[in-house]
Amino acid sequence: xxxxxxxxxxxxxxxxxxxxxxxxxxxxxxxxxxxxxxxxxxxxxxxxxxxxxxxxxxxxxxxxxxxxxxxxxxxxxxxxxxxxxxxxxxxxxxxxxxxxxxxxxxxxxxxxxxxxxxxxxxxxxxxxxxxxxxxxxxxxxxxxxxxxxxxxxxxxxxxxxxxxxxxxxxxxxxxxxxxxxxxxxxxxxxxxxxxxxxxxxxxxxxxxxxxxxxxxxxxxxxxxxxxxxxxxxxxxxxxxxxxxxxxxxxxxxxxxxxxxxxxxxxxxxxxxxxxxxxxxxxxxxxxxxxxxxxxxxxxxxxxxxxxxxxxxxxxxxxxxxxxxxxxxxxxxxxxxxxxxxxxxxxxxxxxxxxxxxxxxxxxxxxxxxxxxxxxxxxxxxxxxxxxxxxxxxxxxxxxxxxxxxxxxxxxxxxxxxxxxxxxxxxxxxxx
Amino acid sequence: xxxxxxxxxxxxxxxxxxxxxxxxxxxxxxxxxxxxxxxxxxxxxxxxxxxxxxxxxxxxxxxxxxxxxxxxxxxxxxxxxxxxxxxxxxxxxxxxxxxxxxxxxxxxxxxxxxxxxxxxxxxxxxxxxxxxxxxxxxxxxxxxxxxxxxxxxxxxxxxxxxxxxxxxxxxxxxxxxxxxxxxxxxxxxxxxxxxxxxxxxxxxxxxxxxxxxxxxxxxxxxxxxxxxxxxxxxxxxxxxxxxxxxxxxxxxxxxxxxxxxxxxxxxxxxxxxxxxxxxxxxxxxxxxxxxxxxxxxxxxxxxxxxxxxxxxxxxxxxxxxxxxxxxxxxxxxxxxxxxxxxxxxxxxxxxxxxxxxxxxxxxxxxxxxxxxxxxxxxxxxxxxxxxxxxxxxxxxxxxxxxxxxxxxxxx
Numbered sequence: 055x056x057x058x059x060x061x062x063x064x065x066x067x068x069x070x071x072x073x074x075x076x077x078x079x080x081x082x083x084x085x086x087x088x089x090x091x092x093x094x095x096x097x098x099x100x101x102x103x104x105x106x107x108x109x110x111x112x113x114x115x116x117x118x119x120x121x122x123x124x125x126x127x128x129x130x131x132x133x134x135x136x137x138x139x140x141x142x143x144x145x146x147x148x149x150x151x152x153x154x155x156x157x158x159x160x161x162x163x164x165x166x167x168x169x170x171x172x173x174x175x176x177x178x179x180x181x182x183x184x185x186x187x188x189x190x191x192x193x194x195x196x197x198x199x200x201x202x203x204x205x206x207x208x209x210x211x212x213x214x215x216x217x218x219x220x221x222x223x224x225x226x227x228x229x230x231x232x233x234x235x236x237x238x239x240x241x242x243x244x245x246x247x248x249x250x251x252x253x254x255x256x257x258x259x260x261x262x263x264x265x266x267x268x269x270x271x272x273x274x275x276x277x278x279x280x281x282x283x284x285x286x287x288x289x290x291x292x293x294x295x296x297x298x299x300x301x302x303x304x305x306x307x308x309x310x311x312x313x314x315x316x317x318x319x320x321x322x323x324x325x326x327x328x329x330x331x332x333x334x335x336x337x338x339x340x341x342x343x344x345x346x347x348x349x350x351x352x353x354x355x356x357x358x359x360x361x362x363x364x365x366x367x368x369x370x371x372x373x374x375x376x377x378x379x380x381x382x383x384x385x386x387x388x389x390x391x392x393x394x395x396x397x398x399x400x401x402x403x404x405x406x407x408x409x410x411x412x413x414x415x416x417x418x419x420x421x422x423x424x425x426x427x428x429x430x431x432x433x434x435x436x437x438x439x440x441x442x443x444x445x446x447x448x449x450x451x452x453x454x455x456x457x458x459x460x461x462x463x464x465x466x467x468x469x470x471x472x473x474x475x476x477x478x479x480x481x482x483x484x485x
Numbered sequence: 486x487x488x489x490x491x492x493x494x495x496x497x498x499x500x501x502x503x504x505x506x507x508x509x510x511x512x513x514x515x516x517x518x519x520x521x522x523x524x525x526x527x528x529x530x531x532x533x534x535x536x537x538x539x540x541x542x543x544x545x546x547x548x549x550x551x552x553x554x555x556x557x558x559x560x561x562x563x564x565x566x567x568x569x570x571x572x573x574x575x576x577x578x579x580x581x582x583x584x585x586x587x588x589x590x591x592x593x594x595x596x597x598x599x600x601x602x603x604x605x606x607x608x609x610x611x612x613x614x615x616x617x618x619x620x621x622x623x624x625x626x627x628x629x630x631x632x633x634x635x636x637x638x639x640x641x642x643x644x645x646x647x648x649x650x651x652x653x654x655x656x657x658x659x660x661x662x663x664x665x666x667x668x669x670x671x672x673x674x675x676x677x678x679x680x681x682x683x684x685x686x687x688x689x690x691x692x693x694x695x696x697x698x699x700x701x702x703x704x705x706x707x708x709x710x711x712x713x714x715x716x717x718x719x720x721x722x723x724x725x726x727x728x729x730x731x732x733x734x735x736x737x738x739x740x741x742x743x744x745x746x747x748x749x750x751x752x753x754x755x756x757x758x759x760x761x762x763x764x765x766x767x768x769x770x771x772x773x774x775x776x777x778x779x780x781x782x783x784x785x786x787x788x789x790x791x792x793x794x795x796x797x798x799x800x801x802x803x804x805x806x807x808x809x810x811x812x813x814x815x816x817x818x819x820x821x822x823x824x825x826x827x828x829x830x831x832x833x834x835x836x837x838x839x840x841x842x843x844x845x846x847x848x849x850x851x852x853x854x855x856x857x858x859x860x861x862x863x864x865x866x867x868x869x870x871x872x873x874x875x876x877x878x879x880x881x882x883x884x885x886x887x888x889x890x891x892x893x894x895x896x
Contacts, residue, residue: 065497218497367487373487373489373490374488374489374490375490376489376490377489377490377492377496378487378489379494379496383494383495383496383497384494384495384496384497385494385495386494386496387494388489388490388491388492388494388496389489390488390489390490390491391486391487391488391489392486392487392489393486404496406496408490408492409498409500409501410503412500412503412506413581413584413585414500414506414507414585415507415508415585415586415587415626415627416585416625416627416628417627418507418510418627418777418778419627419777419778419779419780419782420507420510420777420782421727421777421781421782421783421784421786421787423782424782424783424784424830424833425784429834429837430833430834430836430837431830431834432782432786432826432829432830432833432834434782434826435782435783435826435827435830447827450831450855451827451830451831451834452831452834452835455834460494460495463493463495463498464495464497464498464499466499466500467499467500467505467506467507467509468500468506468507468627469498469500469506471493473493473494473495474493
């Protein structure tokens with residue numbers, strides 16, 4: 055708590071709501087909307103309205119940092135360029151494709167006769183061609199990690215899902231355990247790593263049970279259960295747990311690469327069948343949804359249809375008094391209009407009623423925010439520096455270390471938006 | 486299409502549950518006061534009544550006195566809201582303000598650290614100084630710099646001490662009868678300069694076990710280390726206070742007192758034990774040094790703060806001529822809460838979570854860390870003050886000390 059490793063705290067996961075329901079495949083929505091935005095980079099459209107596209111055909115490219123193509127997720131006709139709500143809380147342009155239900159595949163999608171022959175460079179090239187980006191939430195282009203100059207000795211698969219409600223990774227692993235191991239094996243070859251480690255929360259024994267029958271064929275892959283705390287799925291925490299090392303910026307500095315389990319499952323298909331990143335798993339859950347479920351959907355599917363398939367909103371749900379959250383409840387973002395579409399980083403949509411209003415006092419200075427902070431910051435001090443507009447003080451307090459886990463706001467007994475102050479202090483430095 | 490609510494994340498808070506929050510922390514704190522209040526009631530009420538020295542109704546005086554303190558500070562705060570806050574026009578609005586102001590706590594604490602026979606008007610004076618001046622004029626709950634109860638205590642102790650003594654002081658009706666030490670509390674005996682001997686400091690009041698249980702003369706509710714320990718366990722278990730703050734504070738006083746005892750010829754563990762069991766040290770360490778508003782927020786800051794409290798308590802108690810060192814030390818250190826919080830926050834954010842590199846990785850060159858310099862300055866300050874306190878106090882109580890000639894008139 056004072057200076058050693060991040061301790062985190064236990065949060066009621068509420069995973070039971072959607073954990074036992076099987077993966078619902080919903081691969082043919084009538085329309086998909088491919089957003090022309092990844093992380094913060096706008097994408098360049100390469101198809102025009104009226105064009106016919108096949109599954110896996112390039113429809114846009116990302117330029118500059120993390121340059122890679124983006125592929126059509128259904129086959130059909132490009133009917134319009136529309137503004138849609140994106141998980142980042144903004145409206146962005148999206149390519150509307152009307153699904154012709156033919157599932158016509160692009161020529162590039164074909165099984166590889168011997169996926170075992172690829173070299174390190176070829177595998178990294180495949181990642182880039184497939185437009186593979188992290189499916190955990192940050193959406194970092196995967197191939198960039200594998201171009202690291204430092205020697206990598208371990209690839210860590212992050213199947214922790216420390217955010218409450220979300221179960222899509224868990225259900226995906228239960229369904230495709232062998233693909234996960236294959237994907238990890240290819241990742242290890244792409245990094246020249248000797249070890250592969252799959253991290254999951256210790257109570258998720260289902261993951262171990264699903265993987266065990268296949269593990270004997272992969273002697274260099276081990277399972278690593280982690281404690282049931284938040285933020286156990288944080289990259290730095292996992293690297294600390296697995297290697298005992300820490301790093302200032304990127305895991306590669308500590309000789310590790312961390313990838314989400316969903317990304318590994320997609321990568322197995324990328325290598326063996328040349329299927330690019332066109333679909334992902336998503337959890338629709340929360341107290342505001344009748345039957346929480348996990349879905350496997352093409353990227354660009356409207357979330358509204360998934361909510362309808364989950365039985366719709368709970369009867370008597372007052373939207374004005376409920377949150378509609380893109381992502382998990384801790385790090386996600388409230389979206390005001392329920393016209394969201396599934397993009398590559400959206401792992402869940404949570405609909406939950408707001409808690410009852412209470413009369414909250416001022417900060418009493420209990421310091422719980424500083425106690426729980428996984429990077430040992432003092433949020434109240436950063437808030438003070440921010441309110442005094444003192445850039446030097448914000449910098450001296452290392453505010454940039456904050457990774458916005460939201461724990462300080464979570465524990466605050468006076469319901470102060472303390473993590474928002476830290477975020478704004480970080481923005482102050484950027485100006 | 487439905488319009489949903491907008492709010493800042495995270496969308497899951499511990500305050501979602503009505504049983505969590507600042508109100509619950511304050512409620513747990515009040516419950517934590519109960520063992521100490523009950524012991525005060527037993528020692529100064531029930532026991533004296535059983536001895537046959539007071540009437541039945543007089544037995545409840547300690548309880549009434551403590552509750553009066555809580556009531557008075559609540560009333561004063563309500564009065565302050567009515568006068569200064571334009572939004573407070575109805576009883577409901579006033580109730581809402583008071584519900585998040587926790588007005589009773591400073592008054593209760595103040596009453597508990599006063600001598601038993603303090604006149605009630607003196608207590609009210611203390612409440613005015615504590616609640617109105619030290620809390621409300623600074624902006625109310627959450628914004629006060631000084632511990633309100635201690636400001637009230639110091640205001641009274643420095644101005645009306647004689648009045649309290651004339652009205653009966655700290656000794657209850659039974660203690661007056663057997664008065665072995667001429668009306669003084671154990672710490673008072675120290676100041677009167679009878680030398681650091683077991684016979685002068687401990688023997689008149691019984692033995693060290695009596696000190697621990699609390700059947701010795703002293704302020705209304707702060708004599709019993711046992712009752713305070715029960716409160717401590719409760720408060721730590723309910724996460725109201727950090728376990729290490731009282732431990733570091735009391736531990737520092739213990740170690741420094743031991744050194745003083747060695748220098749002054751009071752060898753053996755009885756002197757440090759006497760030192761931590763007498764006066765308001767235990768009470769101050771558990772209830773005042775952990776007061777969240779006026780102490781640093783981050784855990785490292787709390788430790789540094791507690792260390793400073795320890796050395797200043799020793800300095801004020803043994804070197805100053807005012808018996809009570811704890812209250813002055815805490816109020817004095819409250820001034821430095823903000824800089825300590827800031828410095829330790831910087832140190833902690835820089836040292837927290839070790840950064841180790843693998844072979845072959847490019848190494849980042851770091852300038853000499855400012856955090857390191859700050860840490861060294863804090864450590865040197867603590868050591869210097871502790872050294873001064875120990876040498877000075879040790880020298881005061883010894884005639885043929887070897888330290889004083891060594892350092893000449895440096896002190």
